Amino acid sequence: MVEERPDLISNLPEEILQLIISMIPFKEAIQKIMVSTAWRSLMNPFQENLEFDLIQSTNLESREKIMKSIGSFLKSCQNSPQTLKLYLQSTLGNNDQLFGICAKGSHGEFHLDFSLQKEQVPCNFDLILEPECSSFSSIRRLYLRSVSHFAGSLVVDLFAGCQFLETLKLEKCIGLQNIDIRSHSHLKNLVIVDCPNIISVTISAPNLESFSYQGVLTSIRLNYIQHLVDFTLNLKDGLGHNSFDCEDVISLVTSLKDVENLTISGWFIELLCSAGVIFERLGFQFDKLKELCIIDPKISRKMRDSFACFLNITPFLEKLFVEVDEKSRPVECPFIHQHWHEPHLWMDYATVKCNASQLKYLKFIKLIGFKSESEQILLMDLLLHKAVNLKQMILTSSENDSWMVARIPQSQLKYYSKRRYTIISCPNTDVFIVLIEAKDVTYKSKAYMQY
CATH class of the missing domain: 3.30.70 (Alpha-Beta Plaits)
Incomplete structure (x- = not known):
């Protein structure tokens, strides 16, 4: 018999536990209270429970009741320096169950977490998010986790009241297929992480500065966005079930031409080359790009040569990071027959290297997570050849x-x-x-x- 270890932390005095929770980052603190009932009373001196019929939550009257309760909750903690929370108690079936937790931080930070929802078969749904009024004007940063088709209508209503929202994050929303964010002038930061059923993302936010997407290949449309500085497209989960539309992808790449910091999956660049995209014939260069990060589960010769062609349109690049991420899903890029392709698809490496333009401003390179010597040689020889004014190159193995x-x-x-x-x-x-x-x-x- 293995002796059960006592929970020494949970048995500490409440004053000490409140001090501990106050030192934990807000996101981690929310996760702690979701897991442990013993910690749920620590983030504020009181809590509220909101009961509603989950099945009828799409009914206009029920939605208005829920939004009114959330509005009262936000108003009650608007001037509070502490983190406050509201529990959503659903009446689905014959048994009440904790459906979600709302948590309001002291700096306009609002978390809505539906991880506790017990749903057997996730249903597909869409989110059309458009601000209409400023009933929740105190919310500046909105974090949504595990939103389902049941909770989708609540999110739409909540977002409609967040006219002054600056940051939005959607995480682990299973079943979410299409996101359409319309005409939001205050939104500056958008993050979408691990939504495995996503098909399309459409954003109309003229002042968006940073967009980060992580998951499967999806269609992304950026409309009327003129101030984008940071863009991340980490396709760690591969192709998924979505089809590759070359015209959509070219439109996306074109909309990124003015970014300063870019993170992108290496196999995505290889896929573009295989589909017939010739970077130097796109009609533009990444003239403002200063920092580039490439993430890939492996470094192959084809990926290296595709990467070399992509670097030819980044003339003012200053910092380069290349990371081998073993947690990413390997993708074999199909060769799509076209009458034209990047030359490296039928030329040897010596020719590719000879045609590679010099990167005169590239001063720093870091290679991360490399294991094999063959992977190292593939990239290092190319990069040392292109970066004629390089000051420092660092190689970090998977063992750090x-x-x-x-x-x-x-x-x-x-x-x-x-x-x-x-x-x-x-x-x-x-x-x-x-x-x-x-x-x-x-x-x-x-x-x-x-x-």
Whole structure:
């Protein structure tokens, strides 16, 4: 028999527990109270319960009642420095059940979490979000988790009252297929994470500055957005069940031409090349792009060559991050027959490397999560060739070991005779790539700086 360990933390005095919860980030604190009933009374001195018929929640009268109760809750804690919460108690069937939790932070932060909902078969639904009035004017940041088709109507009503909303996050909304955010002039930050059934995202928010999407390949349309600075398209879950529409994708890439920071899946760039997209013929360059992050489950030759073609339209890039993410789903990009393709699809690497334009402003490169030497060589030789004014390249393994990287002629290897290093030879050249353990780098020798 394994002796059960006592819960020492939960048995602490309430004053100490409240101090602990006050030091935890708001999002994590919400997750704690969702899991443990012992912690639910700690975030505020009181709580309210709102009971309603979950099945009838789409009824206009029921929705108005719920929104009125949420409005009263927000008003009651508007000037409170503490985090307050409202429990949603549904009357689905014969048994009451805790349906969700609303939590209001002290800086206009509002969480609506439906993780507690017990739904056997998720149904597909859409969200059309459009601000209409400012009844919830105190809400600046809205976080929605596990929204279902039952709760969708509540979210639409809530969003309609958030005219001054600046940040919106949707997370783990199973069944959500289409999101349409219309004419929201105050929205600046949008995050969509792990919504596996998503088909399309349409955004009309003229002042949007940051958009982050993580999940399966989906159709994204950005309408009348002129101030976008940061964009993330992390397609870690692969193609999903959605079809690839090349025209939609080109339209999306075109709408990103003025971003300064871009994170994108490497296989997505490869898919564009396979579909016949020639980056240098798109009619524009990423002239404002300063920082680029590429995420991929593996680095293949085809992905490297596609990446090389993409870099040709990023002339002012300053920082580059390439991450091998083993948690992402591997994707084999199909070759789509076209009369034209990027040249690398039928040329050898030497030709691709020769046609690669130089990145004169690229000063910093970091390679993250690389395991095999073959993956390292694939990218490092290309990047050291393109980044003619590079100041620093760092290689970090999946075990978080770090090395400084240099490309050294054979005649200069003697500078490293007393230091721990790894030598990787470049095929068909007299140049070697030297990996020096970061803890051994105490100075910058001439040999090290010679890229």
